[in-house]
Amino acid sequence: MEKNNHFDLISYLELRTQRIEKILETYFPKAKGYEERVISASKYSLLAGGKRFRPILCLAGCEVVGGDWERILLFAAGLECLHTYSLIHDDLPCMDDDDLRRGKPSCHKAFDPATAILAGDGLQALAFEFFTHPELVKKVNKTRLLKAIYWVSKAIGLRGMVGGQMVDLLMEGKKGNPKVLKWIHLHKTVCFMEASLLSGALLGGAQSKELRVLSSYGKNLGFAFQIVDDLLDIIGDEKKIGKKTFSDVKKQKLTYPALFGLEKTKALASKHIQKAIESLKFFGNRGEPLKALANFIINRISTSSKSIQNEQVSL
């Protein structure tokens, strides 16, 4: 099944995902007083599975520059808190109004909008608690840690992810163009993915040249990821992607399939993946995990789509 014969991506992901889950469960605050409801709501969304792709990127960024990924697990776990907060808020009725997430009712459906807003707010704060946790601080270079937090804060902020989500909402039902669409993808998705990778690399001791190469890889990977995500809204299997399909279509979201059609969009995703893999040459064999991750993204088009699943069943 795997394109990368020499690298066992499944075991690679399994080990790291398990370790991230363990950290999230261990360090997640336990209710001590009356705050039970908001703790439950945030935990409900955070521990609902998910690919843990951003923390994985962070760990992979650390590893590719020769760092020890086990030392920065708390940082990686913080990135997942940020991602989950963004999903909870994006799903709200006044935002994207999505009822299903990670295969379960979204947070505001399982609880209510006020609780969901607070759960998201709390998860954002929790991320920074993880980033500055004494257990992490004693294991990494402090100057690099502060820089990593700075990069991530910018990536998820007003001129990053939040700005991207704003424009994504504003463009609903409007006639868009490739320039605006690229801007939305860059800000809503790519910046944070790139920052996840680069923060891991920074904490792993990356040099400037390594950061430049990873920045190029991260950007291409991020664009490919979002393009594939847009594609799966149309051709995806709801059970496999854990959310309703045709959600973007119904909301008249500005997406690549909407602008260019399915085939051209697939080709564009492939082009980004090729470019991402190309930049990895710099790292030689060390780049294998990142190469496998890039292939994993593009393979989602087939492994998570409806038609291919049926073909697999009929084999």
Next chain:
Amino acid sequence: MEKNNHFDLISYLELRTQRIEKILETYFPKAKGYEERVISASKYSLLAGGKRFRPILCLAGCEVVGGDWERILLFAAGLECLHTYSLIHDDLPCMDDDDLRRGKPSCHKAFDPATAILAGDGLQALAFEFFTHPELVKKVNKTRLLKAIYWVSKAIGLRGMVGGQMVDLLMEGKKGNPKVLKWIHLHKTVCFMEASLLSGALLGGAQSKELRVLSSYGKNLGFAFQIVDDLLDIIGDEKKIGKKTFSDVKKQKLTYPALFGLEKTKALASKHIQKAIESLKFFGNRGEPLKALANFIINRISTSSKSIQNEQVSL
């Protein structure tokens, strides 16, 4: 007018407020692309005035332990971003549903709920961008900075401010008791105020003993602040407090006036202020600014209330 003849609180506040405003304006991100709307919304709420009480506490905490407050202005400014984010989200229709804030339409009225959620989210991220800004990092001890961020993150998180707001909402219209009320105040308001003060002290080079004293002062001041805030919901002058009065009453919020009546509530606020001032003895003359701030809080009962304003007019 001032109770503290030897200390000019007005000049003290004026200088620091001006410097904080200047930092907020200078470092506030400028829209570079299509994110104009969310930048405007967050700026609208952040630069709408306000007492800047949390950043002031942070600077005062730094000063009282002999630190240079001008070095940590970016940190203090970050605290105001956090406070403003919490106000924007608290005011949302599905939360406290308040239309007026800092004397202007609240963010979701001036814009819309989706934009207000994103503006709040972006301000929370911006706070951490400020906390780890290279301009700040080069001026302070990095270990202390990371610890300060850790404390603040916890104070505003699921088991802090966010948890407090959750329970505040859950108790609306319900029969409460002093224990729950104290828990709400502690989590919703006191923890963050205390953390604002302590983070400043930490960055100013505070010793453990100093932090313990300031923790006691901060907690008492925080409780007094929230009790006075509850009082002003009933006896306050809307123009002076910048928000609608009887808002808590209408929503059947659990407050001290609701549980104990006005007089007992005033006495309780005074008791907390006395305790706060008592703990300052440790600092000798250096404690003057914090003493004046404590008196400022309790004096709001008279300076911001309707009746006294009329009396002053008639003098």
